[in-house]
Amino acid sequence: MNNLEESKTFVASLESLEPMRDFVSQTGSNAGLNKKQIYGLCIAVDEIATNIILYGYQNSGIDNGLINIHTIFEKENFTVILEDSSTPFNPLETKIPDENELGLPLEERKIGGLGILMAKESVDEFRYEYKDGKNFNIFSVRPNDD
Amino acid sequence: MEVTLKLEANLVIITIEGSIDGNTSGELQMQIMGKISESDNVILDLSKVDFISSAGLRVLLMVYRQIKVKNGKVVLVGISEEIKDVMSMTGFINYFQITDSIEDAQNIFKS
Numbered sequence: 001m002n003n004l005e006e007s008k009t010f011v012a013s014l015e016s017l018e019p020m021r022d023f024v025s026q027t028g029s030n031a032g033l034n035k036k037q038i039y040g041l042c043i044a045v046d047e048i049a050t051n052i053i054l055y056g057y058q059n060s061g062i063d064n065g066l067i068n069i070h071t072i073f074e075k076e077n078f079t080v081i082l083e084d085s086s087t088p089f090n091p092l093e094t095k096i097p098d099e100n101e102l103g104l105p106l107e108e109r110k111i112g113g114l115g116i117l118m119a120k121e122s123v124d125e126f127r128y129e130y131k132d133g134k135n136f137n138i139f140s141v142r143p144n145d146d
Numbered sequence: 147m148e149v150t151l152k153l154e155a156n157l158v159i160i161t162i163e164g165s166i167d168g169n170t171s172g173e174l175q176m177q178i179m180g181k182i183s184e185s186d187n188v189i190l191d192l193s194k195v196d197f198i199s200s201a202g203l204r205v206l207l208m209v210y211r212q213i214k215v216k217n218g219k220v221v222l223v224g225i226s227e228e229i230k231d232v233m234s235m236t237g238f239i240n241y242f243q244i245t246d247s248i249e250d251a252q253n254i255f256k257s
Binding site: 014015017018021035036039042043046047050053054097102103104105106107109114115117118121122 | 165167168169197199200201203204207210211214227228231232235236237238241
């Protein structure tokens with residue numbers, strides 16, 4: 001199978017969320033991912049990009065922020081990388097709701113950490129790296145899994 | 147995202163079309179919360195919703211809380227398998243009644 005790499009740059013604004021999901025859906029679909037895997041990647045990209053836009057860039061007062069999305073299809077893995085130059089932030093170190101909290105009545109639920117939990121649960125692998133002043137959020141799924 | 151609201155006897159039927167994400171959830175909230183305060187029960191038709199992020203779940207949580215204090219019910223109609231998965235992993239699925247059609251949802255309030 002041929003290796004396949006695509007990249008696209010988006011303005012870090014909430015209006016870019018849908019075009020970002022469209023880009024990932026399109027490249028994922030070309031790589032033969034199933035509907036569930038594509039949806040899972042869209043969740044991960046959407047949730048983490050939302051955090052980057054609102055907290056990484058806007059809260060830090062950085063205008064004109066960008067998010068680069070790279071998709072790489074090689075061997076058994078389809079990988080999506082979100083690259084941004086905002087405040088260093090490792091979402092995997094955020095406290096996410098545990099099973100006890102998820103079982104609480106909805107009226108008592110706290111809402112924090114939900115997006116990161118959804119991102120983690122929706123892909124096969126979620127890694128984070130910080131290098132050369134950039135955040136890299138890396139999501140992978142295995143196309144041949146069902 | 148498109149939102150249609152219909153007020154029936156003590157029941158508001160809300161039909162949403164498109165994606166509920168961080169970009170659209172604020173507008174959705176603004177369009178529906180007023181009508182929800184006028185009613186005890188809510189049917190949310192999500193059969194034409196293709197994507198819900200945690201921002202969308204936050205709106206569902208707000209609807210649920212408003213209706214719950216009035217001892218009413220929130221019924222979700224036509225949610226996709228993928229949205230069902232997300233609602234399961236977050237524990238949200240347990241708090242809503244889910245039906246395949248608006249008619250089934252309306253019958254819950256008739257019985």
